[in-house]
Amino acid sequence: MQLAQFTLPNNLFLAPMAGVTDRPFRQLCKQLGAGHAVSEMAASNPQLWKTDKSTRRLNHHGETKPVAVQIAGADPEMMAHAAAYNIERGAQIIDINMGCPAKKVCAVAAGSALLQNEALVEKILRAVHTVCTERGVPLTLKYRTGWSPEHRNAITIAQMAESIGVSLLTLHGRTRACGYTGDAEYDTIRAVKQSVRIPVIANGDITSPEKARFVLDHTGADGLMIGRAAQGNPWIFREVLHYLRTGAHLPPPTLEEAHTVMLHHLQDHHHFYGEKTGLLTARKHLQWYLCGPAGKNHPVIDQLMVAPTTEAQVRIVDEFFMSWRNTGALYFAPSDSDLSNEPTHTRLAA
Ligand SMILES: Cc1cc2nc3c(=O)[nH]c(=O)nc-3n(C[C@H](O)[C@H](O)[C@H](O)COP(=O)(O)O)c2cc1C
Incomplete structure (x- = not known):
């Protein structure tokens, strides 16, 4: 699939997961079939750029290109600065995270809290887009369907992003208020897909090849993003890919x-x-x-x-x-994904 000037090997994305999708895991998933992977979130606050954690998150050495770096924050100028800083250090795509319900991020009105403030969303997108465009780097946006089930503004944000020049949208089928409870819903993703011309990637609770087929058909999305189901099962990408292409299942890894x-x-x-x-x-x-x-x-x-x-x-x-x-056993059959595990090791989950 095409993401601005980049031709990706396929339309299956590994979701950014702070504390999980570090460079070794991203690279492994890419080797096993993921067509694209976005890095863990990088802070937009320059005071945090010199920490060990940030230094590691900025390390893309040996990663299959294009390198996509996610940034999060609520201050348009700081976000623009963070985008420039990451581009100087090898980011070829900048992704903005507006999908994060975590208190640590929402407390400063970043992450999905931003969705409540459409004027600020617009300022951030414009500021970061300007920096990216000057450097020939595409901008993508990852977000949730809205602030709460009563306030789903995913279409408004999608159309705003498209008009500003965002190249691709990833939508997690939950609102900020939903956290990780309930099932992801895909009707809003379908509505967003129908409302814009830029590519839309569907995300949330995709745990099997069959579910992937269903979500793709239901939403009409251009691609899928898989997060928790890849934990301990990086093979899921080749399995889903094979199933989408042939309708048949691959055997599990030996x-x-x-x-x-x-x-x-x-x-x-x-x-x-x-x-x-x-x-x-x-x-x-x-x-x-x-x-x-x-x-x-x-x-x-x-x-x-x-x-x-x-x-x-x-x-x-x-x-x-x-x-x-x-013992003569042949196959390694990864577990059915347990999506009940809301992240505990990090409070930056989106
Ligand atoms: C441990 C963990 C960390 C996460 N960190 C991020 C993050 O840094 N940035 C982001 O946009 N989303 C983050 N997410 C959200 C995922 O990218 C994804 O949207 C969400 O898990 C739903 O997809 P899934 O059902 O396939 O897991 C995180 C999720 C988990 C479980």
Whole structure:
């Protein structure tokens, strides 16, 4: 699919998830079929740019292009400055996050809180778009269907964004007030798709190839964005892609492939974060990978949670797969996605 001047390999996007979709995970998902991935949110406040977290989020080394960086904030000038700063550091696409219901972000009226203030939305979009256009960088917008179920202004925002020059919209089928409760609804996404000419990507609760087919057909969207269902299951992208193209299911990854993919991911993760942080931040990925296929009470999970070093984490994963493969089992069937897990490790979830 086409995103401004960029031809993406396909129309399946990995959702930005703070604390999850770091460079190693984005790159893995791209290798396994995601056509595009947006980085975790970068703060628009310059005081935060020198922290370890921000430095890591600005690290796109070796990432398959185009590199898309998400920014969030409520001050048009600061947002424009943040866009310029990220473009100077390699961003080829700037994405604005207006989808975040988290208190930390809404308290400063950024994220989805902005949707309540359409005049401010317009100022932010104009300011960031000007900076992006001067540098030949497309601007995309990720947002929710509105402030609350009674105040769904997704169409107004979409038409405003299109008229300002935004190149693509991603819409999460929930309002800010919904948080993560209830099911995502796709009627508003369909209405938005019908109201603009720029590409619209549908997001929310896409957990299987069948659901992907349904959402694509129902909304008429140009593409899909998958978030939580990719946690511990980066293979979902190739599975959905295959199903959308052929109507048939791919077999799950073999144990051999899962072993290799997990080890590479783990090592890349450790290398990216370093020993101390990497040991801790790898745990959630390991849990997501193994809870379904191995069973959430499997002793390997506890062992991994208390492993004292990154080397020990790698060894435990290695030994676990060796003994599993020795049983003659062939496939690694990732768990059904558990979308009840509202993010706990970060308060920046959108
Ligand atoms: C842990 C977590 C962190 C998230 N962080 C961000 C973020 O930084 N920026 C953003 O636009 N959305 C963020 N989101 C929202 C997702 O991008 C996505 O819109 C949402 O999870 C719905 O998609 P899903 O049902 O496929 O997970 C986050 C979600 C989760 C679960």
